[in-house]
Amino acid sequence: MNNEAVIQLGRTVSVRLVGAHVALVTLQRPLVRNAIDAITALNLEQAVQLTDADSEVRCVILTGAGDQAFCAGADLKAIANGEAAALSTTRGGFAGFVHQPRRKPWIAAVNGLALAGGTEIALACDLIVAAGHAAFGLPEVRRGLVAAAGGLYRLTRAIPRALAIELILTGEQLPAARAQAIGLVNQVVPGPELLATAITLAERISANAPLAVCESLAVARAAFDHDDRVLREMSASAIRAVAGSRDYLEGPRAFLERRPPHWSGT
Known part of the structure; x- marks a missing residue:
């Protein structure tokens, strides 16, 4: 990838560099609030694989086209047509994303409504930056459905349990400011500043x-899934992986020489 190119994955997902080491992945279905259909799921899965394989990319931002919606979740037209199974991929789960193994950090830049699967996609990211008019919610129970793409347990881990259960059982929306106040969102900014804020982060x-970064993130992601014994072993493995790298020596040398480090990632 280079700073000039926009990689278009089908008609529904684009990938481009927005900095030396930052990739921006955009859902491109603004007319249907960036809802996920079968093609979008395949394209987003491909975007994950593309950015993970690119050694120049160190962090990825995910957003939606337009300023009204990050993602409205599953395309209900596709569900009504009996295509619900196609909205998930074997490797990535819903949207080709929520269960997709990802080594690098992902930031959700939530530019509007993130509902149902849209909230689940945001929860599957590592950090969330939201526009002031954004809102989150799992309204599945209002439609006789279940939030089965990770939202039921990821939301309960991310915010106080009682509030998570209230949101899950009522299907009500959580405004961005409230989401930040309870720790779900890292930053809330005016809509025009959203992308610049996400890029800065x-x-x-x-x-x-x-x-x-990648080794630390892997352990942090696993914190809710394992006991201390397993996490100690994972931390020790992370130390061993880092200790064998060039960057392990570069960091202290740069500090002693009072210069910025030159990371190789190897």
Whole structure:
């Protein structure tokens, strides 16, 4: 990838570099609030694989086209046509994303409504930056459905349990400001500042040693899934992986020489 190119994956997902080491992935279905259909699921899965394989990319931002919706979840027209199964992929789960293995950090730049599967996609990211008019919600129970793409347990882990259960059982929306106040969202900014804010955060992450970031993230992601014994073993494995890298020596040398480090990611 280079700074000039926009990689179009089908008609529904685009990928481009927005900094030296930051990729922007955009859902391109604004007329249907960036809802997920079968093609979009395949394209988003491909975007994950593309950015993970690119050694120059250190952090990825995911957003939706337009300023009204990040993602409205599953395309209900596709569900009505009996295509619900096609909205998930074997490797990635819903949208080709929510269960897709990802080594690098992902930031959700939520530019409007993130409902149902849209909230689940945001929860599957590592960090969330939201526009002031954004809102989150799992309204599945209002339609006789279940939020089966990770929302039921990821939301309960991310915010106070009682509030998560209230939102799950009522299907009500959570405004961005409230989401930030309870720790679901990292930053809330005016809509026109959203992308620049997400890029700044991604660049702060990308300024650090890539291997150390990825190894640290892997352990942090697993924190809710394992006990301390397993997490200690994972942390020790992360240390071993980093200790064998060039960057392990570069960091201390740069500090002693009072210069910015030159990370190789190897």
